Amino acid sequence: MSKPLFYSLKNISRKKISLKTGQYCLYFLFLFSLNQSVISSDLDPYLWLEEVEGEKSLAWVEEQNEETFTRYTQSNAFKKKYERIKKELNDDERIPSAYYQNGEMYNFWRDEKNVRGIWRKTSFKSYLKDEPIWENILDIDQLAKDEGINWLYKGADCLAPEYKRCLIRLSDGGTDAVTIREFDLKEKKFVKDGFNTYPSKQNASWVNEDQILIGADFGEGSMNESGYPMQVKLWNRGESLEEAKIFFSGSYEKIFNFPFVSIRPDGKYYGIIEGPTFFSEVLHLFDGEKLIKINLPQMIDIHGFFNESLILSIEEDWEIFKSGSLLEINVNSLLANSIDESDVKIIFEPDGQRFISGVSIGKHQLMVSMLENVNGKITRFMKKDDRWDSKDIEGFQNSTMNIYGQDVWSDNSFISVSNFLEPSSIYHASDGADYKKIKSRKNSIDPEKYRVEQNFVSSSDGTSIPYFLISRKGINLDGKNPTILYGYGGFQISKPPSYLGGSIAEYWLNSGGVYVVSNIRGGGEYGPAWHQSALKENRQRAYDDFIAIAIDLIEEGITSKDHLGIEGRSNGGLLVGATFTQRPDLFNAVICGVPLLDMYRYDKLLAGASWVDEYGDPDNPEEWEYIRKYSPYQNLKKGTEYPEVFFYTSTKDDRVHPGHARKMAKKMTDMGSPIVYYENTEGGHAGTSNIDQFSFLLALQLAYLEDKLMN
Template sequence: MTQTKPSIPDPCRLISRLMTGRRSVTLTAVLAAMLAACGQPEQNTGSTEETPQDMTQQTVQDVPADHAGDAAQDPYLWLEEVEGEEALAWVEARNTVSKARLEGHPAFQAHYDKALAVYNAEDKIPYGELLGGAVHNFWQDSNNVRGLWRRTGLDSYRDTAPDWQTILDLDALADAEGENWVYKGRDCLAPDFNRCLVRLSRGGGDAVVVREFDIEERSFVENGFVSPESKQWLAWVDSDTLMIATDFGDGTMNESGYPRQVRLWKRGMPLSDARLILDSDPALVFNFPMSSHRRDGTYAGVIQGPDFFTQILHLWVDDDLKTLPLPREIDFKGFFADWMLIQMRKDWSLPGGKKAASGSLVAVRVADALAGTPADSLTSLFEPDDRQSIDDVQIGQDRVYLSVLDNVTGRLISAAPQDSAWVVTDIAMPENGTLSLVSVDEWRDAALIGFESFLQADTLYLAGNTAPTAIKALPARFDAGALMVEQRAATSRDGTRIPYFVIRPENFRKDGSAPTMLYGYGGFEIALTPSYLTGFSQLWVENGGTYVVANIRGGGEFGPRWHQAALKANRQRAYDDFIAVAEDLVAAGYTSPARLGIRGGSNGGLLVGATFTQRPDLFGAVICAVPLLDMRRYDKLLAGASWVGEYGDPDNPDEWAFIREYSPYQNVAADADYPEIFFFTSTKDDRVHPGHARKMAAKMTDQGHEIIYYENTEGGHAAAANLKQRAFTDALQMIYASQSLMKKE
């Protein structure tokens, strides 16, 4: 399926997949990454594959009448003015103090150099996307800071030194045009994949400029498709027609700052004249044009999101959009011949006694879906048990690949139609790690599959009509010989068993003395799986630290039910789970509160914010990155309205009642004894407003608490626009964590 997908960066593992181009992810995962609040990238950057126009000039937004009292009592509201003179002066003052302490530390440079050397290493695996037998890769290193988009043939790709052909040099483009371009990916039209829609961001935000590019000519198309800067999505209908959802002017963006209209745009036509084919209520979260161009069929349409985890499918049929009468609690995966593949978010009962279980992957013939008779062909491809979930689905030329989590470790299967049934086969791959569908070619029988674990560097396999063969391997970036991994479980407040991984020295003594960093996310159905340590986590374990990854509810480790268990009124369960893991680590002698730190970004920043305000006695350090913190106003800031389905609506008194109980900004107290907190964010983050971190830091400072604050002035929601900036924040975190928990720096 040549399905148009946005590429977006972020610190949970999924966002890292998108940012680095290492993984090919499904539509809903991409939308989750685009719309969700995730954190700072932690993964290997072997190859890299993203504000309406005035978003970074945003002023303080209007306060609803029922929030007027809160606003009047909030002396820090001025810090929400992103580029305000006073606000930026405050940021600069805090940055100066923080950098003097952290960057000025004697050990800072060594940590920075180590992280940057890994990011810039020439022997990284050049992960890429398979398109019609070619491999497209986006590469960054010390000489190509903004990066190179390049390609080679699949046979050449298997070689140690592939014959890469540069398609677009982003450093040269930025210099020539005087723009701070950050590459956000491209969508190329099958079957020759020569014409591509390239997404370019100014400074790393989610808003992009889209420009048509001709690969053979190595240039942007003269008088080709160009869409101005916006948060936007496009899909090829044919070589001269696009479906586009963008900012068409007043009243055409929704409450979350995403497009509410989809139009049909013909070549040579002014964008303003594009034909309106779908409009929506401004409360809807997204309207996502998609297309599929395969040998066995071509489809186009729109996926509409009434809220974050429901979808309405519309297909382009006879020059019009037809709405498919399907349940809304679905995750559309794509097309295979005359079948459409869907993952269920809730149980589905059909006429004739047929059922599709929540979390399962099913196939339905397109004609039956259009006719309203899906039961006539509905077939289940895979139904996970209670300790399993489907992590990813990718559609190839001859088969469908499924990456499955089995107790949070990977398993790979394939499915192919045979007559009216589907034959499902296990594919032999290494165990006790993470299996990732890096890229699957829809025009050749080929798939790239990655395997990694916390201590085992990535290996890339080529699969298809033969058994998977290892074709590339990442050299070890650190000595893992003295380290080991354990999987344990803690018991949460309601009795639920919460799994977690511990990466620690082998000669470990359970006397409570180990400096330990606990990482979590717990939101948007995103699973944290074993992945090779890099960045901060690598620096931490190399210097004797213990690193812990918690698989708390709200994530996707065990499918939709694990996520839904911590939605809205049940959000506290995610925080109870995280606290339970921390308490279990202390009770088992792994660490002690003075030696235990917590770390999270975006939704994970909210996690650590809620946790340290509830249990300040349990932690000695907190790293809170690009966070949500003021949950009274989160839905009024940037993309926040798109997350109401996750957290609840603070304008609804009944829902504010439970949000108020955990919102960090409302619960931080002057008389509490908190550990020193390290906040960091980005001025250019047009997803999670930097005002969250700014206001929390200012409030805590005025209350007399110790905090460290750093704000990168570019970099989007990843808080880093390039590898140097990412290494810089890694080193800042390492100095802070060492000073707080190792008591030696």
């Protein structure tokens, strides 16, 4: 079959779609007659901005940054706000977030002195004190200085149960691509000639002290179309990575192949989790001699092993088991691929009120985070004989509970408790039941000044959509309250109540503003179905939900078009982009962070191909037909009065291409629509790489919002 016309025009090399070339051409001509500019990337005059480090594109970025700095950063008010935010975020009274490992608490700490951060530890007994005595392990600032590389710490994986050796992940400037280095935890130094890699998007897991499983860029033909490892090797100590044998090889079209290792007191299992799509998983389990592909439904989430059983949740109905259920399956049945209904035990089944948001496997129990009407709860599950008993962790009404950590080699477990106006408190139990507070964060918000209410609004199709409204008590319903509406709505990510301190919301509330958190479709607030209801051809539902909330805020007198702004980043950046292009009349401010915007080319840029199952494939004419209706970049119309949008991104973002924000901003300015633009030269998809940069970006956003909604 000859290459279809679509492929020639886009200059790409994706898998072919099984339609005849003639059908492509006819469909192309039809779409071309509708909107010539949205079909051919050859007609896109802004493709040069996709050259991330191109001289011309970086000169444009510098010019835009200078305009933004001149406009917003020169005043004393900005400088005071920036210094205030930085001081508060560097406060030594912050909770030192830590995890339990081998009787000690490990923490990664950043402050004004340790800008890049320091990895450190203390005894559990010391951690309970107001001022723990910390022992420094690795100083990232010193490492960056010694090696002349802008290293950012991305985490460590230490080999249980001795925890003597660790695999440390380091990123240059905050990219998803990392370098992995073996580290001797006792000697506090990197292991020469150890398991040390070169930069790439990669994943590695210990098998034993002398072997790791690693998926990385091994050279030509080893990465898939999404830019993630296609192959996994079993790397033996003393070998070069090039010499290591391939343990598993996936296909170019599939999304990911992750090494999977479970080392617990009750056994060790390892293999590969293969992702045919972003939302599906296939388990390949090693039986001691070979990898065995396990016959399970693909719409699953594998959580790990517990007492010779696999623990997983399902995202669609399977036989007699409901979507959203948590299940247990014996390993022997898995390896024999002889699974029937009697081999599957139900741990939890959704009842229409509670939905799973997270699972943690401990030594003797499972801890499951639940969402009940968008509020977080935790349920403990203990196995007795052949049944699972459950018990809610109680005593934390009107708060969101999250699993903070759980140790598989002891019975130590930790939970965090917070809400919009109350900071996180950390509770610990050594028996999994009797939780006692061990840490609490100083509250930078006066909860007596504010109120939180959960409201519901009917979307365009009649679906009831929840949102949280946080405001000062006794506000006037005169339509004049400066209001920010925040949203995400994708990838089954939920937005339950969480503490607003240290975020844009805290400073906005302190300035007299109103902050709104939406729980639109596409998220996971009501389980898999809530997410699946806004996939692909139904994506517009998420935008309709968001618009419905905005209209409700106006009709209820909370705010008005002149005082309403919207905020979103990443997929949320696409949300606000689609929303302001569809309803520019509703908003006076838009913060669009590290966004997807050009949905015609998103699957060609960095990790974009991995999200086709969320948005659809623009190379498929039938799917492009619905994508093109909301793609922000293609739906800009000359002569339309748009709000002045604040775009921000990062040059080092290797997940969502900075070209999305760049091209949208340039296109708008060329159409005569003013914008505000800021691009940090490091930070990756987070947008910033340290507290100082985050504080600056936060102050910049607040200056913009005050300018547009308050002044």
